Amino acid sequence: MKTVKVGLLGIGNVGSGTYKALEMNSAAIEKSAGVHLEIVRILNRRPEAKRAVDVPKEKYTADPYEIINDPEIQIIVEVMGGVEPATTYMADALKTGKHVVTANKAALAVNGKMLQQLAMDHHVMLRFEASVGGGIPIINAVADPLVSNQYDEVLGILNGTTNYILTKMTENGADYAEVLKDAQAKGLAEADPTADVEGHDVANKLSILISLLFGKQVLPQDIPTQGITSVSGLDINYATEFGYRIKLIAHARKENGRLICSVEPTLLPLSHPMAAVSNEFNAVFVRGNAVDELMFYGKGAGPLPTGSAVLGDVIDIANCIAKGAAFDVQPLLHYDSDLEVIGEGMAQYYLRLTAVDQPGVLGNIASTFAKHDIGLKSVMQRAGINDKKTSVPLIFIIYETEYKTLMSALDEIREKNFAKSIDAVMRVQER
Ligand SMILES: NC(=O)c1ccc[n+]([C@@H]2O[C@H](COP(=O)([O-])OP(=O)(O)OC[C@H]3O[C@@H](n4cnc5c(N)ncnc54)[C@H](OP(=O)(O)O)[C@@H]3O)[C@@H](O)[C@H]2O)c1
Known part of the structure; x- marks a missing residue:
C-alpha cells in the first residue's frame, strides 16, 4: 500500500x-x-x-x-x-x-x-x-455533487460560541455577560472572545462562501458586520412574543445584479429550519436553482x-x-462576477425605540415611517419603563425596506425627538 x-x-x-x-x-x-x-x-x-x-x-x-x-x-x-x-x-x-x-x-x-x-x-x-x-462538508459539496447549481441565497450560523450564547440567553433569560462567562468556563468561548462575539470570525467565513457560491471577492472588512454584544434579553423576549428567534446570521443574496451581504443578529421565524439550530451547532442553508433548499448541519468547531x-x-x-491520478486543480473560489456589492440592501426589520410617554408619539413615529414609504407590519407598545413612567418602549416590525431608507427615517425620528433612543435595529429573515 x-x-x-x-x-x-x-x-x-x-x-x-x-x-x-x-x-x-x-x-x-x-x-x-x-x-x-x-x-x-x-x-x-x-x-x-x-x-x-x-x-x-x-x-x-x-x-x-x-x-x-x-x-x-x-x-x-x-x-x-x-x-x-x-x-x-x-x-x-x-x-x-x-x-x-x-x-x-x-x-x-x-x-x-x-x-x-x-x-x-x-x-x-x-x-x-x-x-x-x-x-460540516459545505465547500466540497458545493464544488462536487452540487456543481450543477447556481445560488440565489445563503444563510449561515457559522460560529458556535455566539450561537451557544444566544441559545442560553433565549432559554434561561440570562444576560449576555453571564452567559459569556459560562461559555468561557465550558471552553466554548475564548478568554478573548472579540473575534467571535463581534462577528469578525463569521465575516471571514461569509467572505469565503461568497466567492464559492457567487463568484465575487468581498473582503471581510467590506461586509457590514455586527456581533451579538448589543443583543439584549429584552429583544430576545420581544422577538419570541412576535414568533421569532434571534441568531447571528451570515447572509448573502443575489438580487437584480446586486449582491446583498451582512453578518448581523437576525430574527428568524420559529418555523425556519435555521431557528432550531441551537447551542454550539452550526448550519448553512443554501438555495440552488436546481437543488432548491438545502441545509447542512453539524459541529462547526x-x-x-x-x-x-x-x-x-x-x-x-x-x-x-x-x-497516480491527475490532480484536480480547478479553483473552488471565484472572483470574476460583475455583481454590484451593496451591503445590507432590502429587508424587513425589527426596531425597538424608547419614546416619551405622551399622547401622539406613536402617531408621529408612524407618520415619519409612512413619509419614507415604510410599511408597518406589527407594532407593540409596552407600559412605561422608568420610575415616573415617562419612557415607553415601542417595538415595530416593518415591511421590506432599503436599509438606507430606514436609516433616513430613524435619523428624522431622532432629530425631531420623537424617540429618546433607538435601541435595536435587526434584520428579519422570513424565509
Ligand atoms: N478550533 C476550531 O474548532 C476551528 C474550527 C475550524 C477552523 N479552525 C481554524 O483552524 C486553525 C487553527 O485553529 P486552532 O483552534 O487549532 O488554533 P490553536 O489551538 O491556537 O492552535 C494553533 C497552533 O498553531 C501554532 N502556531 C500559531 N502561530 C504559530 C507560529 N507563528 N509559529 C509556529 N506555530 C504557530 C500554535 O502554537 P502554540 O501552541 O505554541 O501557541 C498552536 O499549536 C485556525 O485557522 C482556525 O481559524 C479552528
Whole structure:
C-alpha cells in the first residue's frame, strides 16, 4: 500500500484533532481509501508544552522550512491560524510543489485568490473544507455533487460560541455577560472572545462562501458586520412574543445584479429550519436553482469535527497521489462576477425605540415611517419603563425596506425627538 507523508503546521486544537482522528481511524482509512497516511513532521514552537495528543518528540520541529522543504512530505496541513505567517508558509509550500490543506478562514478570506493561483501554477491542490463550518462538508459539496447549481441565497450560523450564547440567553433569560462567562468556563468561548462575539470570525467565513457560491471577492472588512454584544434579553423576549428567534446570521443574496451581504443578529421565524439550530451547532442553508433548499448541519468547531474535515481533504489528495491520478486543480473560489456589492440592501426589520410617554408619539413615529414609504407590519407598545413612567418602549416590525431608507427615517425620528433612543435595529429573515 502506498504511504503518503504529511507535515502538520500547528499542534493546537485542530492540529491535535487531526492527529487524533488519523490515529483513531487509520485502519478504516487504509481499507476505504487504499492509502497509508503518516504525519511525519509537526511544527511546534513550544516543544516542551503539554499537547492534547502524545506525539513522539522526534516528529517535532520549530523550523517550518524543515517541513516545507522536506522532499518526502507531499501534503502540508496548515492549522496555525492567523493571516501571517500562515499565508507565507502555505505559499512557499505550494511553490515547492506540495499540496496544501488548511482550516484557516482568516488567511483564505484575504489571500485565497493568490493561494489558488499558486496552486494552479504549480499543479497542486489547495483544499480548505474545514475553514467554513468546521466538520460540516459545505465547500466540497458545493464544488462536487452540487456543481450543477447556481445560488440565489445563503444563510449561515457559522460560529458556535455566539450561537451557544444566544441559545442560553433565549432559554434561561440570562444576560449576555453571564452567559459569556459560562461559555468561557465550558471552553466554548475564548478568554478573548472579540473575534467571535463581534462577528469578525463569521465575516471571514461569509467572505469565503461568497466567492464559492457567487463568484465575487468581498473582503471581510467590506461586509457590514455586527456581533451579538448589543443583543439584549429584552429583544430576545420581544422577538419570541412576535414568533421569532434571534441568531447571528451570515447572509448573502443575489438580487437584480446586486449582491446583498451582512453578518448581523437576525430574527428568524420559529418555523425556519435555521431557528432550531441551537447551542454550539452550526448550519448553512443554501438555495440552488436546481437543488432548491438545502441545509447542512453539524459541529462547526472542535478538534475532532474540524480534524475530520481536514483529514477528508488530505485523503482526497492522498488518493490521487496513490492512484497516480491527475490532480484536480480547478479553483473552488471565484472572483470574476460583475455583481454590484451593496451591503445590507432590502429587508424587513425589527426596531425597538424608547419614546416619551405622551399622547401622539406613536402617531408621529408612524407618520415619519409612512413619509419614507415604510410599511408597518406589527407594532407593540409596552407600559412605561422608568420610575415616573415617562419612557415607553415601542417595538415595530416593518415591511421590506432599503436599509438606507430606514436609516433616513430613524435619523428624522431622532432629530425631531420623537424617540429618546433607538435601541435595536435587526434584520428579519422570513424565509
Ligand atoms: N478550533 C476550531 O474548532 C476551528 C474550527 C475550524 C477552523 N479552525 C481554524 O483552524 C486553525 C487553527 O485553529 P486552532 O483552534 O487549532 O488554533 P490553536 O489551538 O491556537 O492552535 C494553533 C497552533 O498553531 C501554532 N502556531 C500559531 N502561530 C504559530 C507560529 N507563528 N509559529 C509556529 N506555530 C504557530 C500554535 O502554537 P502554540 O501552541 O505554541 O501557541 C498552536 O499549536 C485556525 O485557522 C482556525 O481559524 C479552528
